[in-house]
Amino acid sequence: MRTDREKEFMLKAIDALQRELIVVSPGFEILAANQYSIDSRGTDMIGKSCHNVFSNSSVPCADCPGKPDALCENPAIKKTIKDKLTVDRVSCYPIFSGEKIDAFVMMDFDLPRLGKLEEEVQRSNAFLRNLILSSVDGVIAADKTGRILMFNEAAAEILGYNLEEALSTLNIRAIYPGDGAREVMRKLRSEHFGGPGKLKTYHADLLGQNGKIVPISLNAAIVYEGDKEVATIGFFHDLREELKIKKELEKTQVQLLQAEKMASLGKLAAGVAHQLNNPLGGITLFTKLVIEEHDLPESALRDLQRILKDAERCRDTVKELLEFTRQTKHMMRPHDVNRALTRTLFLLENQTLFQNITIEKDLAEGLPMLTADIQQMNHLFMNIILNAAQAMEGKGSLFLKTHLLPGGEFIGIEISDTGPGIPEDVLAHIFEPFFTTKDEGKGTGLGLSLVYGIVENHGGRISAKSRVGKGTRFTIELPISGPTEKGAENGQPTG
Ligand SMILES: Nc1ncnc2c1ncn2[C@@H]1O[C@H](COP(=O)(O)OP(=O)(O)OP(=O)(O)O)[C@@H](O)[C@H]1O
Ligand SMILES: [Mg+2]
Numbered sequence: 001m002r003t004d005r006e007k008e009f010m011l012k013a014i015d016a017l018q019r020e021l022i023v024v025s026p027g028f029e030i031l032a033a034n035q036y037s038i039d040s041r042g043t044d045m046i047g048k049s050c051h052n053v054f055s056n057s058s059v060p061c062a063d064c065p066g067k068p069d070a071l072c073e074n075p076a077i078k079k080t081i082k083d084k085l086t087v088d089r090v091s092c093y094p095i096f097s098g099e100k101i102d103a104f105v106m107m108d109f110d111l112p113r114l115g116k117l118e119e120e121v122q123r124s125n126a127f128l129r130n131l132i133l134s135s136v137d138g139v140i141a142a143d144k145t146g147r148i149l150m151f152n153e154a155a156a157e158i159l160g161y162n163l164e165e166a167l168s169t170l171n172i173r174a175i176y177p178g179d180g181a182r183e184v185m186r187k188l189r190s191e192h193f194g195g196p197g198k199l200k201t202y203h204a205d206l207l208g209q210n211g212k213i214v215p216i217s218l219n220a221a222i223v224y225e226g227d228k229e230v231a232t233i234g235f236f237h238d239l240r241e242e243l244k245i246k247k248e249l250e251k252t253q254v255q256l257l258q259a260e261k262m263a264s265l266g267k268l269a270a271g272v273a274h275q276l277n278n279p280l281g282g283i284t285l286f287t288k289l290v291i292e293e294h295d296l297p298e299s300a301l302r303d304l305q306r307i308l309k310d311a312e313r314c315r316d317t318v319k320e321l322l323e324f325t326r327q328t329k330h331m332m333r334p335h336d337v338n339r340a341l342t343r344t345l346f347l348l349e350n351q352t353l354f355q356n357i358t359i360e361k362d363l364a365e366g367l368p369m370l371t372a373d374i375q376q377m378n379h380l381f382m383n384i385i386l387n388a389a390q391a392m393e394g395k396g397s398l399f400l401k402t403h404l405l406p407g408g409e410f411i412g413i414e415i416s417d418t419g420p421g422i423p424e425d426v427l428a429h430i431f432e433p434f435f436t437t438k439d440e441g442k443g444t445g446l447g448l449s450l451v452y453g454i455v456e457n458h459g460g461r462i463s464a465k466s467r468v469g470k471g472t473r474f475t476i477e478l479p480i481s482g483p484t485e486k487g488a489e490n491g492q493p494t495g
Helices: 004-016 036-043 050-055 111-133 153-159 163-169 180-189 242-295 298-324 337-348 372-389 447-457 485-489
Strands: 022-026 030-033 078-084 086-097 100-109 138-143 148-151 199-208 213-225 227-238 332-335 355-364 369-374 394-403 410-417 463-466 470-477
Touching: 004 036, 022 036, 030 036, 030 100, 030 463, 036 447, 078 180, 100 410, 138 153, 148 163, 153 163, 153 213, 153 227, 163 372, 213 242, 227 485, 242 298, 242 447, 332 337, 332 372, 337 355, 337 369, 337 372, 337 394, 337 410, 369 372, 372 394, 372 410, 372 470, 447 463
Parallel strands: 355 394
Antiparallel strands: 022 030, 022 100, 078 086, 086 100, 138 148, 138 227, 199 213, 213 227, 332 369, 394 410, 410 470, 463 470
């Protein structure tokens, strides 16, 4: 129980309050009021009904917080929003006598200051929200169940979602392929990827609308309330353009490396060929002179004919070699594909590696001329045929086939071997630059990436099919009329 002194101060405190405070009966009669109310409304307010005094009305207000059902909330609050800013509130607390409500106390809150604060908070919230929503990076926040809380326009654009649809129906797990969302959570909770609760510059794949995979760089964080995880937020940017440029650069680098390699090889071969040309001319000329000017026995004549034949073969080889290494700059001219293939074979078939390889040819007759850069064609065939011979380790069969594809616009070239074949996981990478299964120093892994580049330059297509233990077949399709915009887009390698 309070002492009289306590009661006295309590009353004084209530009177000192610069807010209106009144006690109202359940029948809306004002039973008591503090000094501030009396000063504002006059002493005669006591005994009157509150709706009369405060709202100048003869009936209780519709939104009166003193109504029994409103009083179930503790406190009951009446809100009035003026000009969207000032919020007037009347708080109402029941005074119980046992189970029964004896009266209720109403306090007004003149809240212009709180209204201002609220306005400031609202404004700063709106600013932060705007900041996030207009970010050029994608921003996605989700609660613990994966429900999307925030999804900005950049995120919708990167992933191809409609903003409303994403906000209303999407779950965070659906934007990661497979178990990606769980993996991100695991990394977020670990301390090794930017500290606990953080994930920095993590490269991941997201699943866009229509199932397209979008590579991204992600910075993410867990949002805590105290110690409790309540949400996650991720900021990410699209890596597609960056990766495309990187790939282009890699391709250019490969082409440069290969061009350099071929150029120095070409120079060397051309030098040797020229060196050989003169003595070969001499051998041919003098052998012919000996045959013509001397009356030789049959056996000596046969030997000399043999010398002449071999010298001529050497001369042909030198000629092909010069043709093969001629440094022409991307000259697109009509060429005979069969002849280009035969020339490459001619240079290779007498090498030791090919001694025990049977070569079968099925070259279509009357093929239209193909608009191509002959030097690049030579490199293309050389790389594929060499790979085949190396894979067969010099023993097996090589099949070469050319034909005109239905429609008459493309020439098809097939080069197959009976080598060990390529396992599926290797097959997916063979066109990548620097991919090789050969021992160090034996292969650079540039051969097929160059082949792919050449086919692409010519607007064609290339694919490889292989069965382990059976062999491999490369299929190339080149447009007769040379590269066109449309053709170049077709140059996708397939496994
Ligand atoms: N006919 C084939 N049979 C089996 N494997 C092959 C065949 N052709 C290519 N490969 C595989 O593809 C890989 C890549 O070939 P690529 O020609 O690009 O490089 P490389 O031959 O290893 O090296 P480089 O050609 O630069 O000397 C090879 O290492 C090999 O594993
Ligand atoms: Mg190779």
